[in-house]
Amino acid sequence: MIRFSHASKRYPGGYDALQDINFHLAPGEMAFLTGHSGAGKSTLLKLIALIERASRGQVIVNGQNLAKISRRKIPYHRRNVGMIFQDHQLLFDRTVFDNVALPLVINGLSHQEIGKKVRASLDKVGLLSKERAYPITLSGGEQQRVGIARAVVNKPPLLLADEPTGNLDPELSREIMGIFEQFSQVGVTVLIASHDIELITHLPYRVLTLKNARLSNDSAPATAGQY
Amino acid sequence: MPDSVMILHQQQQASIEMGNWLHTYLLRHLQVFFYSLGQLTRSPLSLLMTSAVIGIALALPTGLHIILKNMQNISGDLDSAAQISLFLKKSTSDTQAQQLISQLKAMPQINKIKYISREQALQEFKRLSGFGNALKALEKNPLPAVIVVQPSLSQSNALSNTKATQQLVEQLQNKPYVDIAQFDMQWVKRLYTIMDIIRRGVIILSALLALAVLLVIGNTIRLAIQNRRDEIVIIKLIGGTDTFIRRPFLYTGFWYGLFGGLIALFLVITSLLMLSGPIEALTQSYESQFSMQIIDVNSTLWLIGGSILLGLSGSWVAVERHLREIEPT
Numbered sequence: 338m339i340r341f342s343h344a345s346k347r348y349p350g351g352y353d354a355l356q357d358i359n360f361h362l363a364p365g366e367m368a369f370l371t372g373h374s375g376a377g378k379s380t381l382l383k384l385i386a387l388i389e390r391a392s393r394g395q396v397i398v399n400g401q402n403l404a405k406i407s408r409r410k411i412p413y414h415r416r417n418v419g420m421i422f423q424d425h426q427l428l429f430d431r432t433v434f435d436n437v438a439l440p441l442v443i444n445g446l447s448h449q450e451i452g453k454k455v456r457a458s459l460d461k462v463g464l465l466s467k468e469r470a471y472p473i474t475l476s477g478g479e480q481q482r483v484g485i486a487r488a489v490v491n492k493p494p495l496l497l498a499d500e501p502t503g504n505l506d507p508e509l510s511r512e513i514m515g516i517f518e519q520f521s522q523v524g525v526t527v528l529i530a531s532h533d534i535e536l537i538t539h540l541p542y543r544v545l546t547l548k549n550a551r552l553s554n555d556s557a558p559a560t561a562g563q564y
Numbered sequence: 565m566p567d568s569v570m571i572l573h574q575q576q577q578a579s580i581e582m583g584n585w586l587h588t589y590l591l592r593h594l595q596v597f598f599y600s601l602g603q604l605t606r607s608p609l610s611l612l613m614t615s616a617v618i619g620i621a622l623a624l625p626t627g628l629h630i631i632l633k634n635m636q637n638i639s640g641d642l643d644s645a646a647q648i649s650l651f652l653k654k655s656t657s658d659t660q661a662q663q664l665i666s667q668l669k670a671m672p673q674i675n676k677i678k679y680i681s682r683e684q685a686l687q688e689f690k691r692l693s694g695f696g697n698a699l700k701a702l703e704k705n706p707l708p709a710v711i712v713v714q715p716s717l718s719q720s721n722a723l724s725n726t727k728a729t730q731q732l733v734e735q736l737q738n739k740p741y742v743d744i745a746q747f748d749m750q751w752v753k754r755l756y757t758i759m760d761i762i763r764r765g766v767i768i769l770s771a772l773l774a775l776a777v778l779l780v781i782g783n784t785i786r787l788a789i790q791n792r793r794d795e796i797v798i799i800k801l802i803g804g805t806d807t808f809i810r811r812p813f814l815y816t817g818f819w820y821g822l823f824g825g826l827i828a829l830f831l832v833i834t835s836l837l838m839l840s841g842p843i844e845a846l847t848q849s850y851e852s853q854f855s856m857q858i859i860d861v862n863s864t865l866w867l868i869g870g871s872i873l874l875g876l877s878g879s880w881v882a883v884e885r886h887l888r889e890i891e892p893t
């Protein structure tokens with residue numbers, strides 16, 4: 338699903354945020370991306386979503402070499418990548434329903450289809466009762482779940498999450514991780530960037546560790562607990 | 565046969581899907597169309613202010629254009645009132661004058677003839693000038709008899725084409741008994757020149773004000789884009805195309821154009837209504853059959869259509885310039 342080969346990212350100004358990254362994530366696989374602050378986690382996710390482009394090497398997503406995707410085609414690529422952010426990135430002047438509906442509106446779906454899919458998605462994150470609420474009235478955990486509902490409403494084959502539990506207490510964090518696990522179980526590829534080692538190491542998933550812009554460790558699920 | 569039935573069925577299916585797609589597409593446009601209106605009416609004061617600026621800027625050239633058109637109508641009247649005055653020699657008798665008149669009547673270039681005898685001329689002069697008593701002091705009537713000739717009007721001898729008229733004047737000058745044949749329309753020619761200058765001025769002014777409207781709308785849309793920067797970033801993150809993001813801003817430009825045009829129309833109509841009373845009184849004192857035209861359907865459509873077009877293009881330019889700058893980081 339995702340293949341990095343010798344991918345590097347140098348930001349304008351000369352800072353190397355990623356150097357010679359190599360890994361492959363199979364379809365339906367769930368993995369964590371961890372590392373110290375500034376290690377390059379967000380940058381790696383941005384390369385996948387084409388928010389940034391690799392300076393060297395190749396990034397292949399869903400069989401497509403991202404270097405070959407023109408600026409005009411980027412939106413269509415992003416529709417296949419559900420993204421979840423630490424700061425949620427919700428529209429505060431719109432209801433929960435309208436926030437979650439946005440990707441479908443962009444896709445030009447009809448009214449009925451939008452209603453059905455939005456409710457199904459809100460149901461999965463347990464927020465069906467809040468569809469008429471405004472995000473500002475929701476707790477941090479609820480806002481994050483709205484973000485997740487929006488990311489998955491289009492049923493993208495790939496989910497990226499950047500510090501999705503950054504502001505949440507451990508219990509809420511586990512709850513959010515549980516939601517990701519459910520998507521993974523139905524075949525969605527999930528990559529979660531998090532520096533919350535405590536949380537990650539207790540879950541049976543592959544962990545990619547970045548250190549100073551390089552991939553320093555790629556531990557299989559079986560050894561995750563021992564790391 | 566079942567194969568062709570299948571194909572037929574598929575074609576029907578496809579056309580139904582096409583219809584659905586079109587329906588959804590139009591519905592979506594309609595939604596954004598009214599959504600952008602709803603957004604605008606949330607801050608009615610700023611909508612009114614911007615539209616008023618546009619309206620005033622467009623009312624000015626439109627009003628001038630209409631006044632100019634009316635002036636052309638008046639001068640059209642003047643064309644038909646083009647006259648040549650033949651001042652007869654003082655020695656000419658009424659009978660001799662009548663001979664001349666019957667000669668003139670035979671000329672195809674001449675439409676109407678009016679004879680003012682010396683006596684009539686004096687009466688009229690007394691009436692109009694108010695020097696009646698002073699003239700009584702004169703022993704002899706100082707005024708000549710006048711034959712007023714109205715040329716037959718055709719396109720070719722309208723005032724603007726004075727060559728034919730000039731020939732006619734020369735011909736009349738050479739008739740017996742005629743002292744002076746006078747075609748005193750110099751001032752009409754000047755009027756035409758002045759109107760031409762004004763017309764060009766209005767065109768230049770229109771262009772400048774249209775540019776101003778473009779800039780006002782462009783700037784308003786630029787601010788709107790900046791206000792919704794976060795929203796644009798989010799939409800880009802979840803796969804919104806430039807077309808999708810551009811749409812509400814273009815419709816916003818459309819609404820500004822429409823409201824600006826309507827305000828301009830209102831301003832033009834009220835100002836011209838206020839002017840039309842005195843102007844008609846003025847022209848009637850010149851015995852003109854003139855009635856003021858406020859604004860016709862054609863000009864109205866041009867004004868509103870042009871205003872909407874300015875709104876759309878102003879926002880298009882702003883969106884093109886600023887949308888690319890906003891990218892998720």
Ligand SMILES: Nc1ncnc2c1ncn2[C@@H]1O[C@H](COP(=O)(O)OP(=O)(O)O)[C@@H](O)[C@H]1O
Nearest residue numbers: 348349352354373374375376377378379380381
């Ligand atoms: N747009 C940018 N321009 C320049 N440097 C950047 C930019 N974004 C991130 N960086 C730098 O790249 C490094 C990696 O950043 P990031 O990927 O956000 O790390 P992480 O998410 O692991 O904390 C940091 O040192 C950061 O300062």
Ligand SMILES: [Mg+2]
Nearest residue numbers: 378379380499
């Ligand atoms: Mg980060």
